Amino acid sequence: MIVFFQSLISGILIGGVYALIGIGLTIIFGVMRVINFAHGDILMIGMYLTYFLFTLFHIDPFVSIVITIPLMFLFGAFLQKVFINRALNALPQNQILLTIGIGLVMSNTVMLAFTSDYKILTTTYSSSSVEILGISVSEPLAVSFAITVAITAALYWFLYKTDMGQAIRATAQDREAAQLMGINVKRMSIIAFGIGSALAGTAGALISPTYYIFPQVGSVFTLKAFVITVLGGMGSIVGATLGGVLIGVAESVGGVYIGSGWKDVIVFVLFLLVLLFKPSGLLGTSKD
């Protein structure tokens, strides 16, 4: 039983980070109807940024997100303005291929610059754990979960309470109506892609103390991000939060009971089942 709770807790903790990745993707999809296949590679850029801030300037990964967030926001805004914006009216399949291409360029540029060697970011607390009610919890995971909760809360406040947040949600709901109401839809798109990238980058920063850092790490997270957003319902922010935690738990518990090699298969099978039986997702409302 203790094994079950152990895996449940670590699943929830890693699920928090997955939620950040998923929310980023879902905001981008909601506002632009573009499925961003470069999402994992943006996360990878966040990991490298954190790695170099740590090795060159000795900034703790959890502190460095103060720098990572604005930088990744600008990076995402740049990607939107230069590439994605030109393909907003293209076929959805072509948009997917475009973002796959952008992702390939990012991961291979990083590979050319820093080789494909695995990099490890070792902090003093990388492998330490704390005991809560007889269950040992990885310290970096616990800290990253706390930060995730704080960021998610701030994001909810921004999206639901501020004018700009409401403008973004309005654009997601109905682009044309939002435009008629005087919302600068183009600007909202850039901001949405910036926020999405910042969230992916932050997730990268948060997992960098516990993950290997290498140029191809992104593809795993891209696929996971889709599973999370489809599970929660494309475009639903609450759904993505829930989906992230669900996938984290499914992976962690499934990994313990079925074998860690198979945990990705569990996730993909879950994904196919949702696509088949409830394509609008657990909390989504089908519009297309």
Next chain:
Amino acid sequence: MNMKTSTADIRGIATLPLLLTAAAIILLFLLPKFVTSTYALHIMILIFISVIMGSAWNILGGYTGQYSVGHAAYFGVGAYTTKILLQYRHIAPWYGVWAGVAAAVATGLVIGSICFRIRGPYFVLASIAVAEIFRVSALNLPGLTNGAEGILITEVPPFKIGNTVITDFMSKVPFYYIGLVIAIAVILATRLVQNSKLGYYFQAIREDQDAAHSLGINLTLYKNAALAISAVFTSLAGSLYGLYVGFIDPGTVLDLGLSVQIVMTCIIGGIGTILGPMIGAVVLVPFSEALRSNMIAQALIDSGLVKEDSPLGTFLKEQLSHAHVLIYGILLVVVILFMPDGILGFIRKLFASKRKETA
């Protein structure tokens, strides 16, 4: 998307294209008699494999409009079936290949009956998920696939046609002819599809699924038919690759990168056209091989544009060979943004605008 090749529009026989095609085929058949360089043959075989994969995908993606980004599944199933049968059951690949085709078609029909219920971007995601399930399963079933270590077989058993026995597989010539024959077969199949009733059904589904459905076209049936044809040739390409290269592992024959490469061959050449995958293969394969073997870096240094001992020179020499995937990415972005109909469509548009200017 709506382009039709000029030959298709004219009923009866258009002599010039037919003559050109015949000449090209004869030339390709005679090529190994004159070209003895194994490297040139190697490039040609890679081009054939690429043409087979691209054209096979084209039937499903280009003509039926179902963008599968999981074709590595069929490629891998073909390659693995052939090699597993050869390795553990000692069944000659000349039979094993057909088992591979059967396995790939069966896989395709199972996948199709699940994934064809969903449309557009969701179908793309589902096709990726299925291919990933195959990749992870191959990694985790070492008893069947030898897991991450992959299967290495360099010895190809002799192949008997009639009274002639072919054994000189080291010379690459047999692979050249096998590749050429399958490539011609897939192009012929595409041509048949393009001008047949079946093909019109496919294209109707691509243009408007609901309209096609309302006209009485059974969507699931014809999408699965397109997938089955596509899976046959993709599996053949996989088996040929596995036998030719000798080594397969989940990271090469079942990888998402391979699926993307298959789609790219089509997109870059021109989707939904017979010539498209051929143009894509002829552009992509030599280019990426030249990068991989460091030919471009060497050429830049030899031409005196870059000094060998300068920092740029050493960087190019050491790193450019890793850049072939980067070039794929850049090409993909450029093609989607600036020539969404591929090279073929771009050339046609260029000619059309020129004609307008002169008129």
